[in-house]
Amino acid sequence: MVFENPVVKELVEKTRVLWAIGHALGLMSWDxxxxxxxxxxxxxxxxxxxxxxxxxxxxxxxxxQSLLEKxxxxxxxxxxxxGVIRVLKRATRIAKALPPKLVYELSxxxxxxxxxxxxxxxxxxxxxxxxxxxxxVKLNREAADYLGYEEHPYDAxxxxxxxxxxxxxxxxxxxxxxxxxxxxxxxxxxxxxYPSEHELEKVEYSRDAMEKVxxxxxxxxxxxxxxxxxxxxxxHPFTQHMGIKDVxxxxxxxxxxxxxxxxxxxxxxxxxxxxxxxxxRLIATPLAGxxxxxxxxxxxxxxxxxxxxxxxxxxxxxxILVKYLDFVRKYSVEDIYMYFNTVKPSLIRVGADExxxxxxxxxxxxxxxxxITGDIRVDELPEIWSDEMDRLLGIRPKxxxxxxxxxxxxxxxxxxxFPSYTLGNVLSTQIRHHILNDIPDFxxxxxxxxxxxxxxxxxxxxxxxGSTYEPKELIRRAFGExxxxxxxxxxxxxxxxxxKI
Ligand code: MG
Numbered sequence: 001m002v003f004e005n006p007v008v009k010e011l012v013e014k015t016r017v018l019w020a021i022g023h024a025l026g027l028m029s030w031d032x033x034x035x036x037x038x039x040x041x042x043x044x045x046x047x048x049x050x051x052x053x054x055x056x057x058x059x060x061x062x063x064x065q066s067l068l069e070k071x072x073x074x075x076x077x078x079x080x081x082x083g084v085i086r087v088l089k090r091a092t093r094i095a096k097a098l099p100p101k102l103v104y105e106l107s108x109x110x111x112x113x114x115x116x117x118x119x120x121x122x123x124x125x126x127x128x129x130x131x132x133x134x135x136x137v138k139l140n141r142e143a144a145d146y147l148g149y150e151e152h153p154y155d156a157x158x159x160x161x162x163x164x165x166x167x168x169x170x171x172x173x174x175x176x177x178x179x180x181x182x183x184x185x186x187x188x189x190x191x192x193x194y195p196s197e198h199e200l201e202k203v204e205y206s207r208d209a210m211e212k213v214x215x216x217x218x219x220x221x222x223x224x225x226x227x228x229x230x231x232x233x234x235x236h237p238f239t240q241h242m243g244i245k246d247v248x249x250x251x252x253x254x255x256x257x258x259x260x261x262x263x264x265x266x267x268x269x270x271x272x273x274x275x276x277x278x279x280x281r282l283i284a285t286p287l288a289g290x291x292x293x294x295x296x297x298x299x300x301x302x303x304x305x306x307x308x309x310x311x312x313x314x315x316x317x318x319x320i321l322v323k324y325l326d327f328v329r330k331y332s333v334e335d336i337y338m339y340f341n342t343v344k345p346s347l348i349r350v351g352a353d354e355x356x357x358x359x360x361x362x363x364x365x366x367x368x369x370x371x372i373t374g375d376i377r378v379d380e381l382p383e384i385w386s387d388e389m390d391r392l393l394g395i396r397p398k399x400x401x402x403x404x405x406x407x408x409x410x411x412x413x414x415x416x417x418f419p420s421y422t423l424g425n426v427l428s429t430q431i432r433h434h435i436l437n438d439i440p441d442f443x444x445x446x447x448x449x450x451x452x453x454x455x456x457x458x459x460x461x462x463x464x465x466g467s468t469y470e471p472k473e474l475i476r477r478a479f480g481e482x483x484x485x486x487x488x489x490x491x492x493x494x495x496x497x498x499x500k501i
Contacts, residue, residue: 002080008081011088014063016285020284021058030242033234033236044111060096064088086470099146102146110413113413140415144372151167152166157368157372161416181492194341201259215231216323221269229272231250236350237264248272259339266304270303274296275289287467288467299458306431311443314336347397365422462478
């Protein structure tokens with residue numbers, strides 16, 4: 001048994017309703033992004049807001065709080081039991097800090113703003129989204145003040161997505177990887193070792209054919225489609241877990257440049273696998289979920305980049321591509337590898353290559369940090385965005401849709417989320433370093449389609465624990481060290497300046 005202490009057992013039972021509300025909210029959020037009729041957004045907003053407040057009320061009820069206090073005083077607890085207490089204490093701290101009215105406003109605003117954002121992006125109309133973003137920044141600033149912080153109000157928001165993360169931590173990570181990225185980028189662009197574009201980027205595909213490619217890749221990974229998962233279409237690909245046995249992914253089909261939808265599927269597969277491989281004994285408990293966004297993103301990036309963009313994977317996926325996409329036949333494996341690994345400063349974060357991607361996060365990190373303090377106003381955001389893009393990548397967006405309106409996050413009231421992407425990227429390369437030590441024929445396993453070996457490794461090191469350990473502790477236990485940005489640059493240098501892997 002994972003939970004033996006009677007007080008903790010009771011706590012887990014009494015908090016199951018919180019898990020149930022999370023389950024319902026997850027399903028509602030998935031529906032909002034996929035099949036909800038447009039005019040359902042207002043009522044969906046009210047319902048989600050009410051459920052969020054209810055969840056907060058139940059967590060803070062005297063019954064649960066006194067049980068939690070009692071549980072804290074228990075001795076000889078195992079790691080799972082301590083994990084339950086840690087997760088609930090953290091949720092309590094956040095719930096106590098945020099007034100119910102603010103929680104309700106955040107939830108309601110995001111439900112409405114997502115729908116407006118989608119239309120604004122389509123119409124390239126920043127003015128339409130602007131009042132929502134102003135409100136979202138204001139609500140987030142209020143939240144930061146209620147939550148409290150030592151160094152910077154942005155720290156309070158970062159912590160919501162990554163336990164204990166501070167702006168100063170990210171500045172340290174960026175100061176390590178930024179010079180490395182610039183060095184690699186400059187050399188790759190001047191040497192031409194990797195192309196900056198490929199003619200396949202302009203080739204149109206049939207959606208039917210591409211759906212089959214995506215399904216066959218998921219089948220190759222033994223993804224439990226139909227039994228514990230499904231794949232749908234949404235404006236912005238995402239993964240939503242309702243539980244350990246119901247984890248859903250989405251993708252989008254743009255009709256051109258097939259690697260985009262393919263890699264979004266592999267990316268979301270990585271997220272989904274994390275949830276699917278959590279120890280089933282943790283079902284419907286406070287530990288039944290990935291521990292943080294950074295660790296989550298490390299899993300999606302590991303599959304997308306470390307596995308998916310390797311030469312070994314290209315060899316593996318090539319027969320699938322040739323089977324469904326006629327136009328692929330005239331390209332060799334080496335050609336396809338180059339198409340999958342073009343390096344070019346670009347405007348859209350989700351389409352960015354491994355080398356330039358984190359520069360997009362540098363930009364968002366700076367803008368979010370300054371919006372929260374009021375140093376940047378929402379109405380001057382598009383211009384500052386363009387200037388920063390120019391400074392970092394030497395290019396400027398021609399419209400709002402490929403600039404400030406490209407991401408869904410702000411419309412969902414999420415400010416402080418983006419840095420977890422960089423943490424994830426760094427961590428994915430750290431996992432690569434360790435998996436190569438532990439499984440030296442890692443790349444051969446990919447060529448042999450022995451993905452279960454990789455899945456098992458990730459399950460044992462990371463997935464099965466759910467939220468048992470806080471992120472830093474999880475990484476320390478798995479790899480005997482903390483998050484280490486040097487592996488990211490080592491990987492880039494090895495792949496882009498040394499050997500094509
Ligand atoms: Mg992701």
